[in-house]
Amino acid sequence: MFWDMKTKDHGLPRNPWKACVAPRPIGWITTINADGAVNLAPYSYFNACGENPPMVMFSGGPRPEGPAKDTVANCEEQGEFVCNMSTWALREEMNLSSLALPAGEDEAALAGLETEPSQLVKPPRIKASPIHIECVYHQTVVMPHNEREEGNRVVFGRVVGLHIDDGVLTDGFVDMAKVQPIARLGYMDYARVDTVFTLDRPKMESAAE
Ligand SMILES: Cc1cc2nc3c(=O)[nH]c(=O)nc-3n(C[C@H](O)[C@H](O)[C@H](O)COP(=O)(O)O)c2cc1C
Secondary structure, eight states, X not given: OOOOTTSSOOOSSSOOGGGGSOOEEOEEEEEEOTTOOEEEEEESSEEEEEETTEEEEEEXXXXXXXXXXXXXXXXXXXXXXXEEEOXXXXXXXXXXXXSOXXXXXXXXXXXXXXXXXXXXXXXXXXXTOSEEEEEEEEEEEEEOOSSOTTOEEEEEEEEEEEEEOGGGEETTEEOHHHHOBEEEOSTTOEEEOOOOOOOOOOOOOOTTO
């Protein structure tokens, strides 16, 4: 099949787009608002997007009506956020935290999740998550949206601190078999990372050899 994006008609039972860039990591993002109220939500248009310095990005679509999503607004207004690793063990809590509670209501508390203070930023970390990325807001790039003037807001952040639970380290390496991250596939599907394989980079053989 081929879907020409100029038409709305893909001819399949459901829009296949999100299944075609998969798996996508899930940034499970804590922020605070001006009153210090904690907010937690998952974003799978999320990734690391730089190494020197480490940077991350996530994209927030507009709400069906009303202002930007709380995570985007809090990042832009308060300037800080934390990306918590979402794992197989925390899959139900992650899902629950996607509920659109009114601004100022804490999805972490709703999901029964304990938080703990971060080191360098004000938003707290999700205690049960094994990896936390503390970030300072860098900039927003507004991307087009087919129906909504306000567009999709892609938030970039600079990583200022990284917590790794010692329990997921094996010989100093982050052991993904212990972390068991989950990733977003298309539709309502997810993947669990439980198999890891290693490939060394290819080397050019010298002509003389
Ligand atoms: C696994 C998962 C991934 C999601 N990814 C995104 C995303 O990338 N962008 C987005 O706008 N909404 C995404 N959502 C929906 C938001 O989590 C949802 O709109 C949430 O209510 C936003 O909360 P907030 O207003 O507190 O930020 C996702 C939901 C789930 C369950």
